[in-house]
Amino acid sequence: MPKFDLITWNKNNYISIGSTNLKEMPPGTNFLLNTNKYETGINSSFIIRKEESTAITAIEGLPKTPLKELSEKLWQIFQSTGSENDFAKRLKDALSRETGAFSIVGYFKEREEEFLIAFSTYRDIFIDQNGESVFLTTINELAPEEVYRLPPNSLAFWSSQKRTFVGTKKKTRISRQFKHRMIREIYETPYVLKRTYFLKDYPSIQLATEMIRNTERIWVVGSGSSLNGGLELQYFLPELDIIAIPAFEFKLHKLSSLDKDDTVVAITQSGNTWGVLEVVKESKKGGANVISITNNPSLGKVTKYSDVIIPILAGYEAAIPATKSFTGTLGVLYLLALTSRKKLGLINDNEMEKRLQNFSDFTNKLPDILPQYETSAKTIAKYLSNLRGGYIISAGMTYPIAVEGALKLKEAAYSHAEPIELEEYLHGPSAALSEDMYNIVIQPCEEFAKKRFLQKFEKFHENLGHFVVIGATQEVQKKAKNTENISLVNIDYSDTMLYPFHAVLFVQLLSYWLGVYNNTPIDFPRGLVKMVEK
Numbered sequence: 001m002p003k004f005d006l007i008t009w010n011k012n013n014y015i016s017i018g019s020t021n022l023k024e025m026p027p028g029t030n031f032l033l034n035t036n037k038y039e040t041g042i043n044s045s046f047i048i049r050k051e052e053s054t055a056i057t058a059i060e061g062l063p064k065t066p067l068k069e070l071s072e073k074l075w076q077i078f079q080s081t082g083s084e085n086d087f088a089k090r091l092k093d094a095l096s097r098e099t100g101a102f103s104i105v106g107y108f109k110e111r112e113e114e115f116l117i118a119f120s121t122y123r124d125i126f127i128d129q130n131g132e133s134v135f136l137t138t139i140n141e142l143a144p145e146e147v148y149r150l151p152p153n154s155l156a157f158w159s160s161q162k163r164t165f166v167g168t169k170k171k172t173r174i175s176r177q178f179k180h181r182m183i184r185e186i187y188e189t190p191y192v193l194k195r196t197y198f199l200k201d202y203p204s205i206q207l208a209t210e211m212i213r214n215t216e217r218i219w220v221v222g223s224g225s226s227l228n229g230g231l232e233l234q235y236f237l238p239e240l241d242i243i244a245i246p247a248f249e250f251k252l253h254k255l256s257s258l259d260k261d262d263t264v265v266a267i268t269q270s271g272n273t274w275g276v277l278e279v280v281k282e283s284k285k286g287g288a289n290v291i292s293i294t295n296n297p298s299l300g301k302v303t304k305y306s307d308v309i310i311p312i313l314a315g316y317e318a319a320i321p322a323t324k325s326f327t328g329t330l331g332v333l334y335l336l337a338l339t340s341r342k343k344l345g346l347i348n349d350n351e352m353e354k355r356l357q358n359f360s361d362f363t364n365k366l367p368d369i370l371p372q373y374e375t376s377a378k379t380i381a382k383y384l385s386n387l388r389g390g391y392i393i394s395a396g397m398t399y400p401i402a403v404e405g406a407l408k409l410k411e412a413a414y415s416h417a418e419p420i421e422l423e424e425y426l427h428g429p430s431a432a433l434s435e436d437m438y439n440i441v442i443q444p445c446e447e448f449a450k451k452r453f454l455q456k457f458e459k460f461h462e463n464l465g466h467f468v469v470i471g472a473t474q475e476v477q478k479k480a481k482n483t484e485n486i487s488l489v490n491i492d493y494s495d496t497m498l499y500p501f502h503a504v505l506f507v508q509l510l511s512y513w514l515g516v517y518n519n520t521p522i523d524f525p526r527g528l529v530k531m532v533e534k
């Protein structure tokens with residue numbers, strides 16, 4: 001009998017591998033089942049225990065059927081009689097009928113026979129057998145160099161009698177092993193957004209929308225990247241009275257005037273940031289509505305004080321610089337804004353469908369877009385590595401991305417970057433530039449602001465060590481006389497609401513590569529923690 005770690009796990013109330021403990025993990029997205037060799041950690045949404053050592057399933061993502069029910073359904077199939085092939089077929093049928101972006105791995109023991117299954121609707125699962133152990137993961141970086149790759153919508157089925165996996169493709173070589181968690185997590189983004197897409201049918205989004213519709217003022221509170229992500233709601237829903245404000249500032253000056261017609265949207269990846277908890281506790285006491293958006297919906301304390309909880313489906317994020325959780329937050333806000341616009345009669349069914357389709361198309365294209373962005377980010381980072389710092393400038397929809405970009409450049413690359421609003425640049429900051437500095441302009445998508453940038457183009461380009469322009473850069477190309485110290489990054493977007501996603505991914509990759517060239521401890525910047533508690 002092979003010795004699965006899962007059996008060990010089954011004897012406990014929770015799963016623990018290496019130093020990580022499921023109880024401390026946000027319900028998540030990636031799982032690693034087993035191994036003695038790779039004690040790296042599991043990040044799984046839900047584990048359902050049956051009686052002693054009989055069944056255990058780990059499900060990540062967002063299937064339509066509630067997780068408990070889905071697990072129960074699979075268990076029924078295992079208990080039914082029939083041949084091994086029948087089991088496999090019935091399982092596959094049941095799983096293929098399910099909608100949503102999810103993956104499942106399971107261990108079942110029935111009539112002295114043991115079975116392992118793996119299935120995903122939307123991503124590869126990597127599988128390997130190593131002597132007595134079986135290894136399953138969705139994180140390719142954790143897999144051995146040569147693994148069996150299970151493509152989406154196929155079922156891998158292992159039985160203790162046959163001792164081989166049925167359904168997997170031939171062994172393939174994993175081409176990329178990520179050096180840092182930050183870059184691996186950026187490359188997780190397509191999966192994060194694919195899961196997020198299915199939030200459209202999630203009850204919390206509908207409830208939050210209802211709350212937003214019946215409210216007078218909306219306050220978005222958070223810190224760090226969560227606050228920066230929150231700024232975007234003001235642009236996604238410009239018709240409403242929304243103010244995004246640091247949690248601490250809100251506590252100091254707004255809490256006292258809060259009333260029951262107000263809604264507080266608290267954004268917190270960890271769900272446990274002290275300043276945010278202070279705000280939600282007191283907002284609740286004061287009778288306001290509280291919506292929390294968190295990557296830790298089961299264990300984050302923020303949920304205790306929330307009327308509605310919307311999960312960020314990013315999964316466990318290890319690197320201190322937030323990347324996939326930021327983009328996951330944008331995804332949640334995109335859906336929340338769309339549903340609210342629909343409810344408020346600002347868009348009709350067709351437009352709603354079109355935007356959802358755009359979002360889904362974007363998630364499908366993203367795996368091809370990311371390496372392209374990375375190639376140019378890497379080249380540009382090389383230029384920037386000789387410079388001491390600079391400005392990151394934008395306006396409108398992508399202004400929050402300039403703010404977030406400046407934070408990423410500081411955290412990951414120790415590059416002193418300051419975010420500036422496009423027009424504000426002309427009111428002081430331009431005076432402080434020198435030849436050892438850079439300007440990064442995220443071209444606005446609003447026509448009026450686009451024109452303004454072109455009109456003042458020379459001003460942004462003067463006295464610089466390097467000038468980077470991100471966006472629809474064709475016009476800039478015509479405008480630029482001296483192209484020596486300019487880098488243009490063309491971004492192809494048709495839906496302006498998706499432009500911030502493109503821009504932030506590029507800026508994250510740029511910060512990452514600048515960190516590599518500057519030789520910084522990218523994943524664990526000095527003096528920073530993932531979560532600021534009391």
Ligand SMILES: N[C@@H]1[C@@H](O)[C@H](O)[C@@H](COP(=O)(O)O)O[C@@H]1O
Nearest residue numbers: 224225226268269270273529530
């Ligand atoms: N270094 C982290 C930031 O990356 C994070 O954005 C912030 C807010 O955390 P949370 O989103 O968990 O509330 O906390 C810390 O400062």
